[in-house]
Amino acid sequence: MHNSNATNKSPRGNFFEDFHIGQVFHHATPRTISDGDSALYIALTGARQVIHSAQPVAHAMGYKNRTIDDLLAFHMALGKTVPDISINAIANLGYAQVKFVKPIYAGDTISSTSTVVGLKQNSDGKSGIVYVQCEALNQDHQVVISWVRWVMVRKNDTNAPTPETVLPTLDTVVQAKDLDIPHDVEYNGFDTSMTGSDFLWDDYNVGEEIAHPSGMTIDESDHTLATKLYQNPARLHFDASKSTYNKRLVFGGHVMSVCRALSYEGLENALSIAAINGGAHCNPTFGGDTIYAHSAVLDRFEIPGRKDVGALRLRLIGVKGAPLKSIAEASSNVDGKRSYNPNVVLDLDYTVLMPRKS
Amino acid sequence: MHNSNATNKSPRGNFFEDFHIGQVFHHATPRTISDGDSALYIALTGARQVIHSAQPVAHAMGYKNRTIDDLLAFHMALGKTVPDISINAIANLGYAQVKFVKPIYAGDTISSTSTVVGLKQNSDGKSGIVYVQCEALNQDHQVVISWVRWVMVRKNDTNAPTPETVLPTLDTVVQAKDLDIPHDVEYNGFDTSMTGSDFLWDDYNVGEEIAHPSGMTIDESDHTLATKLYQNPARLHFDASKSTYNKRLVFGGHVMSVCRALSYEGLENALSIAAINGGAHCNPTFGGDTIYAHSAVLDRFEIPGRKDVGALRLRLIGVKGAPLKSIAEASSNVDGKRSYNPNVVLDLDYTVLMPRKS
Amino acid sequence: MHNSNATNKSPRGNFFEDFHIGQVFHHATPRTISDGDSALYIALTGARQVIHSAQPVAHAMGYKNRTIDDLLAFHMALGKTVPDISINAIANLGYAQVKFVKPIYAGDTISSTSTVVGLKQNSDGKSGIVYVQCEALNQDHQVVISWVRWVMVRKNDTNAPTPETVLPTLDTVVQAKDLDIPHDVEYNGFDTSMTGSDFLWDDYNVGEEIAHPSGMTIDESDHTLATKLYQNPARLHFDASKSTYNKRLVFGGHVMSVCRALSYEGLENALSIAAINGGAHCNPTFGGDTIYAHSAVLDRFEIPGRKDVGALRLRLIGVKGAPLKSIAEASSNVDGKRSYNPNVVLDLDYTVLMPRKS
Secondary structure (H helix, E strand, O other): OOOOOEOOOOOOOOOHHHOOOOOEEEOOOOEEOOHHHHHHHHHHHOOOOHHHHOHHHHHHHOOOOOOOOHHHHHHHHHHHHHHHHOOOEEEEEEEEEEEEOOOOOOOOEEEEEEEEEEEEEOOOOOEEEEEEEEEEEOOOOOEEEEEEEEEEEEOOOOOOOOOOOEOOOOOOOOOHHHOOOOOOOOOOOOOHHHOOOOOOHHHOOOOOEEEEEEEEEOOHHHHHHHHHHOOOOOHHHOOHHHOOOOOOEOOHHHHHHHHHHHOOOOOOOOOEEEEEEEEEOOOOOEOOOEEEEEEEEEEEEEOOOOOOEEEEEEEEEEEEOOOOOOHHHOEEEEOOEEEEOOOEEEEEEEEEEEEOOO | OOOOOEOOOOOOOOOHHHOOOOOEEEOOOOEEOOHHHHHHHHHHHOOOOHHHHOHHHHHHHOOOOOOOOHHHHHHHHHHHHHHHHOOOEEEEEEEEEEEEOOOOOOOOEEEEEEEEEEEEEOOOOOEEEEEEEEEEEOOOOOEEEEEEEEEEEEOOOOOOOOOOOEOOOOOOOOOHHHOOOOOOOOOOOOOHHHOOOOOOHHHOOOOOEEEEEEEEEOOHHHHHHHHHHOOOOOHHHOOHHHOOOOOOEOOHHHHHHHHHHHOOOOOOOOOEEEEEEEEEOOOOOEOOOEEEEEEEEEEEEEOOOOOOEEEEEEEEEEEEOOOOOOHHHOEEEEOOEEEEOOOEEEEEEEEEEEEOOO | OOOOOEOOOOOOOOOHHHOOOOOEEEOOOOEEOOHHHHHHHHHHHOOOOHHHHOHHHHHHHOOOOOOOOHHHHHHHHHHHHHHHHOOOEEEEEEEEEEEEOOOOOOOOEEEEEEEEEEEEEOOOOOEEEEEEEEEEEOOOOOEEEEEEEEEEEEOOOOOOOOOOOEOOOOOOOOOHHHOOOOOOOOOOOOOHHHOOOOOOHHHOOOOOEEEEEEEEEOOHHHHHHHHHHOOOOOHHHOOHHHOOOOOOEOOHHHHHHHHHHHOOOOOOOOOEEEEEEEEEOOOOOEOOOEEEEEEEEEEEEEOOOOOOEEEEEEEEEEEEOOOOOOHHHOEEEEOOEEEEOOOEEEEEEEEEEEEOOO
């Protein structure tokens, strides 16, 4: 700093050496979610999922009101963790065990906490991987979403001691018994004219693919408006000079949202997301890219104690430039490792709830 | 399809041979309209119409609350019909008899139905014209908007039999007796300081023109956000590769909204739209175009039984690039047919309600 | 006009000769502010100020609800004055004595009035300066914001008589005794984990600078959506042909909002704006510019009768292209006049409220 009056009021965020196992963060700026957020989310993604769109449909099923889109809430909750956890991140490496625990409604206020559950310094001694177990809480201190996330963070002081390596045990898939299905929500007699498709849980087969027919160009204003709506202040989304690509990077969560919205055509009755098992932002997305979505059914399983609703585990591929013909084009195995098609921008493994035939 | 796992879950929409006279569609994904939608509509169009903007003004007139902008509701209602009616359309040919039947408020949930009322196969046997009578219903199953629309739709199977030609009888103008004026709304004593203009129904003369002084550039994010807000999934608005222009086409309804907002300056007391008699999207609008509006008074008529409010039938021309000097520049008659100036993007014939002098 | 049917219904606005001392304007189109406006404002600016974001935090302090962002309300209130005061303005010269008098909540309806308090014709006889004292009122006719603004306006008839010069007496700084602090709002025990920073009023020193670390590119859709949201119809923001730069000019108020949002990082506990003492839009901002913010503490003063909250008078510099190293780079004194760095787009002198240590 050339300026002797400058002070340290600007937050520097945390570096790798600032994290220790068991450390808890109560992240700043709780957010009251409103119908305005939902309107804007629809405008930003084109989402048409019925329980987020139509109050009477949601209410008839037993929800208190139409619910806030699962991914909108997730992005807001995750955005809150950025200043403490990942403002100095080199890379967002992954997430696991994302569970949508309770419905969120307009008027609810969300805040987030993170607990450090894993640390591993990289061999070059300049950075390390931080694993956090996060929870989003509503105004009644109930957990509404929980997840694990891991990021690679720079060391500020490369002489700082190397912490003991601790790696959390992570499930690759959130099991059926761990999915939270609202007790008072009833899927029997769900009126498929509300969604425009008769295909229910029973109609989807493992291995089946769905080439969603629509594409969507993401413009610079779209993704920056979205990321600001989520109050995610990671700088590389807003300032090209902070991005190694010298272009503003589209927030990966927003790509996820666009793909989920595009996947409506063919998955109309995937009413809500119960879990995200894992996901990768395989290649960067930039303003001007046109995104297409392709799904595959990875698994179909029953929910214990429920005959009215089942779970589908889906793989959702987002690709830029042109649609995939088949999910086999998304990636190949090279020396036992998954190697991605350079146009693939998202590979998401997630679980949805879908009404069963009665 | 190269992919043997691909299934037919993706909706294919309907082709010309799939329609038959009397067929009824209950369109998917009802939409609860919120104050958030209104906020975004104002941001997307610059609309300042007072009964949509100001709760106390609307309430003092007898409305339950400020009302949802007529065109916002219309676009949402129309958007719902796209997946069943026009996802395979070659062209949107026109609409008629658009009637705004009941006020719509934040919290109302809109769904749409269409009934096939006309069919005419084109002489080449590859496509045909489908006429639908549509209704938007609120959560109490009351009709809030009704309209007729006709589109040209491809045949998928050109060997499918040619249907008998049926053409509906359409009114060129919605008559005064068919306009729905809310009984409990009172225009007497309307305070023109709320709108900024003293000109009332009595002051407008048939043949009079208004050159609205403002222009507005429509950027790519503007029109795509708007069209997604309306949940209109027609692909050519979002994906240049789906547009014959190789550019994303601006949804014509959004052009209508922008022109209506621009026409505020000179029609400040045109409080609401009672009907759209007809309209043409004469030339395409693309992101980056700057739009200007020009109005002419086609007719001025009394509302049966009302001395406090009258109707003006207006022609609203939208033009790109530079404003019109006179409405005569918009089109000319060539061999008895209207030929449009290539910069004219909208020619709308609609009817507004305006307070009368007391 | 070539068109004999054209009429004078389009508003021409007021020219310099139309204003006289003591003249009062009741500006058109009141606006009901909603949660939707707040959602969009967050998306447009990235604002994270906690009392606008989180209902429970605001409520616990004694506010009725989370409050509408001070600048959002100010821009809406100012936007209403444009058609009468500044639609024919050559330049917006300044504002002073901006006081945020009462909190504004979703559901409140704002309207604006202006009283002409100063007039000075320019020596060339072609234009003059108009000073207006303005008030924004809520639906209960309570003043919620007040300000003085002055603009240079063209004469339409250069032969119109020269008015007597009247210059209002303006305070350079809104004094502590004139700041309005809600009586029933209590800052004691404010939980700084809600904002992410422990720095309170006591920690800031006069002369201290804060280099806010984030930057934000403003795209064309961003600023035009914002300016339409504010219902500010000044044409040079929407139509390049109406701008002397031949490019759409970003509304200066929106630049202010972006800088205020960027200044969150380092001023997290500057909970609300109590006053704007003065401000200059030093250079134009255009779509595509990347904006950075730099703050300096001009003064720190107690609020009479309050030990829980204090005031900081801040200088907020907005700069395009690259951040400032020091506020000394913003401007220099040339022949006794402030000369701005050509990249500086905003120089704002304002006063915030911040909790004190207990």
